[in-house]
Amino acid sequence: MLSLASSLPGFTTSSNPSLLQQHGKGESHHPSAPPCLVCSPADTSQVQALVRLCGEHGVPVVPHGAGTSLEGHLSHLDPRPSISLSLNNLAALASLSVPSRTATAGAGLTRLSLNEQLRGTGLHFSVDPGADASLGGMAACAASGTSAVRYGTMRDAVRAMTVVTAGGEQVNTGSLASKSAAGYDLNALYMGSEGTLGVITELTLNLHPLPSHVSSAVTVFPSLSAASKSVVDMLLLGVPLAKVEILDRSAIRAFNAYAANVPDLREAPTLFLEFHGISEEELAAQVAMAKDACEGHGSSEFEFAAGERERRELWAARHGTYYASVRLRPGAGGVVTDACVPLEHLAEVIEETAADIEREQIVGTVFGHAGDGNFHCILPVREDDPADYLAKIEAFNGRLIERTLAKGGTCSGEHGVGSGKMLYLKQQYNAPTVGVMRAVKKALDPKNIMNPGKIFSWDE
Amino acid sequence: MSRVMVGVKRVVDYAVKVRVASDKKAVDLANVKMSMNPFCEIAVEEAVRLKEAKKASEIIAVSIGPKQAQETLRTALAMGCDRAIHITTDLRTDQELGPKGVAKLLAAVAEKESPDVVIVGKQAIDGDMGCTGSMLAAYMDVPQCTFAAKIDLDAKTVERETDAGTEVVSFPSLPAVFTADLRLNEPRYATLPNIMKAKKKKMDTIAAADLVADLTDGNTVLEVFEPAPRAAGVLVDDVDALVDKLKNEAAVI
Numbered sequence: 030m031l032s033l034a035s036s037l038p039g040f041t042t043s044s045n046p047s048l049l050q051q052h053g054k055g056e057s058h059h060p061s062a063p064p065c066l067v068c069s070p071a072d073t074s075q076v077q078a079l080v081r082l083c084g085e086h087g088v089p090v091v092p093h094g095a096g097t098s099l100e101g102h103l104s105h106l107d108p109r110p111s112i113s114l115s116l117n118n119l120a121a122l123a124s125l126s127v128p129s130r131t132a133t134a135g136a137g138l139t140r141l142s143l144n145e146q147l148r149g150t151g152l153h154f155s156v157d158p159g160a161d162a163s164l165g166g167m168a169a170c171a172a173s174g175t176s177a178v179r180y181g182t183m184r185d186a187v188r189a190m191t192v193v194t195a196g197g198e199q200v201n202t203g204s205l206a207s208k209s210a211a212g213y214d215l216n217a218l219y220m221g222s223e224g225t226l227g228v229i230t231e232l233t234l235n236l237h238p239l240p241s242h243v244s245s246a247v248t249v250f251p252s253l254s255a256a257s258k259s260v261v262d263m264l265l266l267g268v269p270l271a272k273v274e275i276l277d278r279s280a281i282r283a284f285n286a287y288a289a290n291v292p293d294l295r296e297a298p299t300l301f302l303e304f305h306g307i308s309e310e311e312l313a314a315q316v317a318m319a320k321d322a323c324e325g326h327g328s329s330e331f332e333f334a335a336g337e338r339e340r341r342e343l344w345a346a347r348h349g350t351y352y353a354s355v356r357l358r359p360g361a362g363g364v365v366t367d368a369c370v371p372l373e374h375l376a377e378v379i380e381e382t383a384a385d386i387e388r389e390q391i392v393g394t395v396f397g398h399a400g401d402g403n404f405h406c407i408l409p410v411r412e413d414d415p416a417d418y419l420a421k422i423e424a425f426n427g428r429l430i431e432r433t434l435a436k437g438g439t440c441s442g443e444h445g446v447g448s449g450k451m452l453y454l455k456q457q458y459n460a461p462t463v464g465v466m467r468a469v470k471k472a473l474d475p476k477n478i479m480n481p482g483k484i485f486s487w488d489e
Numbered sequence: 490m491s492r493v494m495v496g497v498k499r500v501v502d503y504a505v506k507v508r509v510a511s512d513k514k515a516v517d518l519a520n521v522k523m524s525m526n527p528f529c530e531i532a533v534e535e536a537v538r539l540k541e542a543k544k545a546s547e548i549i550a551v552s553i554g555p556k557q558a559q560e561t562l563r564t565a566l567a568m569g570c571d572r573a574i575h576i577t578t579d580l581r582t583d584q585e586l587g588p589k590g591v592a593k594l595l596a597a598v599a600e601k602e603s604p605d606v607v608i609v610g611k612q613a614i615d616g617d618m619g620c621t622g623s624m625l626a627a628y629m630d631v632p633q634c635t636f637a638a639k640i641d642l643d644a645k646t647v648e649r650e651t652d653a654g655t656e657v658v659s660f661p662s663l664p665a666v667f668t669a670d671l672r673l674n675e676p677r678y679a680t681l682p683n684i685m686k687a688k689k690k691k692m693d694t695i696a697a698a699d700l701v702a703d704l705t706d707g708n709t710v711l712e713v714f715e716p717a718p719r720a721a722g723v724l725v726d727d728v729d730a731l732v733d734k735l736k737n738e739a740a741v742i
Contacts (some may be wrong), residue, residue, distance in 0.1 A: 057723055145504075149524070149564055151681035241680040307682075 039079065039118065047461030049213075052091075052113040053105055055098025057161065057225050058362030058410055059449060062104035064091065064113040071118045073191055073199060073230040076347035079114060080228060089478045090114050092224045094163025095139050099365050100447030101172070102223055107481045110478060116165050119230055122146050131205065131246035133233045135342065138164025142235075147256045152236040155180035156445065159348045165229040170445035171221035175347065177273045178264075179305070179401030180237055181441065184220055190211030191231040192219050205233060218469070223445050224480035226473050238311035240271070240305030245340045246331040248323055249297040253277055253383055253395070255326040256298050257376035260399040263374070264324040272303035272344075273400040277383050278393035279357075280350055287353030289347035291339075300328070300399065301347055303340075354394040361409030364422060368433040369403040369442030378436060379404050382429055389421050446484045454485055463488075491642065491663065493536045494604035494627075496552065496595055497529040497552045497572065498582065499561040500615045506655055509713050515584060516713060517573040518617070526562045528610025532569075532669040536608055537569035543643055545606065547571050551598055553591060554582045559692060566687035567679035573690065574598060578697040580704065583615040586697075587706030592624035597700040599629055604664060611668040622668035628706040632660040636670040 043049075044066050053063030070076045083090050087250050089111035091103055105111045116137030123133045127150055134143055141161045143154050157166060157174035166172075168190065169469075173182035180186075189203035192215075202215035219226060239460050250256040256275050263270055276284065276299045284291045302319060307314030320331055334340040346353075355363040383395050388405065397404025406429065408422050430453045440453035455463065463485050470477075470487075477487055498687040501507060502522040510517040525533075539545035550565035553557045553576040562573040576594055599607060607629070612619035626633030634640070634647035638655065641647070645660045650670050679687075697704060725731045737742045 148678060151679055151684045153565075153678075238681045239678055241682050337677065 037071070037075050040075050040079075041069045043067045043069075049113075050268070052093055052115070053103060055096055055101065055103050055447075056363075057099045057101060057449065058364050058446070059101035059104060059421050059447075062101075062106055064105045065110040067093075067113045068114055069115040069118050073119070074194065076114065076119070076193045076228055076230050077197045077199060077437055080193050080195065082107060083112065083478055084195060084197060084476055087476060087478065088112060089481050090224075090228070091375045092116060092165065092169070094107075094137060094166030094169075094226045095161060097158075097160035097166065098170070098447060099161045099363075099367075099444045099469055100441070102445060102447035102451035102480070102483060104448050106263070106448060111481075114228060116163060116228075116230070116441060117466055119165075120163075123152065125152075127152060129205070129207075130236045130238075131402050132234050132236055133231060134150065134164055134227045135188075135231055136168075136428070137163050137235055139163050140167065147236070151239055153239050154186070154234055156183050159351050162230050164234065168220055168232060168287065169223050171402065171443065172272045173398070173443035175303075175344070175398060177192055177398060177443075179269055179271045183215070186235050187216055187232055188220060188235055189233040190216060190229050192227040192229050194227045195476065195479050200227065204303070205231070207235075220272045221445065223447060223483055225470060225483055226479060228479075229437065240307075242306040242309055243271075243303065243305045243340065244306075244312055244316060245272075245301070245334040245335075245343055246316070247294060247301055247334075247343070248328045248331050248460045249295050249299050250323075250329075251298070251327045252380065253298045254376040254380045256300050257379060257399060259300070259326040259328060260375070261372055262325065263319050264400065266318055266322055268319050269305070270319070271305040272301065272400075274301040274347055275299070275397055275399035275404065276301070276347075276350070277385075277395040280354065282395050283353040284346060284350055285358050287349060287356055288308070288342075291342050295329075301343065302331075303344070303389070304448040319353055350394065351405075351407055357392055357394070358409040358411060362412045364408040364410050364425060364426070365444065366406040366408075366429055367403070367441045367444040368405075368429055368438055369401060370400040370433055370438035372400075374436040374438070375399065375402045378432055378438070382406060382434060382449045385425055389425055391418075391421060391425060398442075401442065402438070451483070451485060460489070490544060491539070492603065493539060493545045493548045493608065494595075494599060494602060495529070495532050495536045495548060495550050495565065495605045496591075496607070496609040497533060497550055497561055497565050497615050497619070498526040498610070498615075499552065499554050499558045499611045500526045500613055504615055509715050513712050514710065514712055517579065517585075522703070523557065523561075525564050526613045526615075526672075527614060528614075528669050529565075530610075530676040531671070531673050532566045532608040532610050532667075533568050533570060534608075534674045535667075535669060537677070538674065539606070540569065549602055549604065550576060551576065551580055551595060553586065553594055553697060555579065558582075561687045562692060563684075563687050566678060566690045566692075567684040568677060569683070571690065573692045574602075575692060576697050577694060578704075580697070582690060583613075584710045585706065586704060586707060587616075588618045588620035588624050589706055590697075590701070591621050592628050592698055593701045593704070595621075595625050595644050596628035599625075599664075603732035606642070606663060607631075607666045609666070609668055611670050620664070622666050626666040629664065631669070632662070632665040634658060634660055634665060636666045636669040638670050638672040640667055644649035649728065662664060670676070 049063040056063035119135035120137035395409040548570040550570040550573045618701040639648035
């Protein structure tokens with residue numbers, strides 16, 4: 030590895046123990062399982078050379094973007110010595126087309142850095158998970174965020190990718206055109222593959238015009254169920270909600286404690302709403318219709334964010350709810366659940382889940398992307414927690430997944446499976462289905478060097 | 490309602506890692522990303538907010554530079570300025586054309602346009618001179634309120650940020666020159682409808698030489714060089730080793 034490094038300009042390696050620890054851990058409670066070495070190639074051809082070398086020597090490779098994984102994707106669990114392939118140096122904005130509304134960037138670029146560079150163009154990249162994740166990581170985990178209800182997830186945002194295969198070849202997926210019917214959809218194949226099929230090195234992304242008229246509001250409901258039902262109604266009415274987030278009482282409590290520059294909110298089931306319009310009139314019409322639908326389920330008055338700064342602070346605070354929840358127990362790591370159900374079942378499932386947390390006296394918050402039927406429970410756990418508390422949490426998680434799958438939902442809406450949810454994937458899909466995934470994996474990575482031991486097991 | 494004039498400067502983008510040209514006479518600007526000076530953005534934003542609050546009737550954006558300065562002016566127009574004036578020059582605006590020359594040119598434009606309020610950034614991030622606003626006020630013979638964190642035209646007061654804290658100063662009358670500091674406001678992102686409208690807004694062009702005969706700066710740049718590279722650090726194993734080194738090697742404790 031070191032001799033390879035010395036022959037490629039700009040390629041660096043490190044075995045600094047702190048860096049190794051960091052590369053073996055994401056942002057979840059999963060403990061660090063570090064690599065033996067961190068390698069930082071300078072471009073796609075160097076990634077190819079590195080992966081080829083790893084293939085020849087049977088060295089597993091785990092691609093690393095911003096380290097914001099929530100399901101232990103970055104854990105080096107394979108018995109063979111493995112490396113972390115950092116995409117940090119592949120972080121340039123290579124090109125931008127305003128008329129086509131696309132940008133091409135290195136996989137290591139983070140979403141906030143991309144938007145910072147798009148300032149002044151009038152366009153922005155819409156996918157907004159809580160963390161400032163890397164674009165490659167977001168594609169690898171099929172990420173989503175608060176804007177998915179109107180602007181879609183990473184699946185809708187990626188037009189084309191450059192991927193390095195386990196054999197070190199360069200593959201070009203998709204097209205710069207806005208749609209394509211040419212060949213198998215390789216964008217879809219690599220999207221959500223969590224580094225197990227190849228290394229994403231570059232992406233062409235769909236951008237959206239910044240909305241010219243924006244309004245954000247907060248409203249409370251008598252129950253989570255009522256809030257969920259109003260979301261169904263608003264969408265059926267055709268209100269093009271830009272964002273609709275649901276937060277339970279405890280999430281609001283955590284939010285109030287953590288967010289210093291946003292005034293305290295009422296501790297009750299809450300919806301955070303955002304509307305985007307092309308004119309004041311259109312915006313007003315959307316808001317009026319939404320208010321009507323919410324009031325039909327007993328909501329309070331809409332409280333609007335006064336100006337752009339207040340609006341940005343409100344949403345920044347919403348994005349910080351994960352950290353706020355973990356802070357409920359100082360020194361804790363976050364166990365994060367990520368259930369997603371068909372919208373018709375959101376009311377029931379979220380209500381039952383919140384009741385379960387209360388009944389079991391577990392410390393945790395419930396909040397999520399109501400428009401997608403996707404909600405998260407953040408359950409802070411500490412290393413010194415008694416075994417029976419941890420067992421309670423595991424049992425709770427198990428019941429949540431059962432409840433979700435029983436309603437035709439998925440064990441992961443946006444965080445991926447990683448190492449943390451492998452058990453649940455087997456409950457969600459039957460053996461032949463996982464068998465198809467396994468066949469693809471074995472065909473594309475016969476030596477099992479691409480992030481081994483994630484999503485599903487190599488052997489049946 | 491007031492007429493507002495805003496000076497904007499096209500500078501190297503704040504995120505760019507700047508390099509010195511091989512002749513050590515200037516910074517290398519070839520193929521480097523350029524943007525509106527961040528303090529000028531804040532100045533434009535303040536002017537636009539005055540217009541939205543119906544305290545200003547018209548905003549004129551002015552910039553000095555080569556053809557590309559027009560892009561910077563279009564950004565100002567997209568943020569909400571009404572029209573623009575491009576003063577053309579081939580002089581390097583990061584060092585050949587200094588604050589004195591800029592102030593003379595802006596004063597000449599103010600003579601024609603009679604603004605009540607002039608807002609400029611407190612400094613440009615290329616030259617970091619921080620002189621243009623004050624020199625302009627002197628040439629115009631009007632009050633100056635520099636490092637403004639808050640401007641109240643009705644009360645005729647300005648909150649200024651200083652190293653010792655915030656002070657409130659009052660100015661006797663308009664016209665006056667204000668220089669924008671960081672906390673004055675947070676500039677808006679231009680949206681596409683406004684960017685497209687800006688293409689049609691009026692932009693006048695005038696050669697710098699036609700406005701002011703003598704633009705020579707009082708200063709001459711002798712040499713531009715990078716700071717000496719930092720020596721590599723040393724990793725220590727524990728706090729005791731650190732304290733030992735700070736005490737016995739660096740002699741700082």
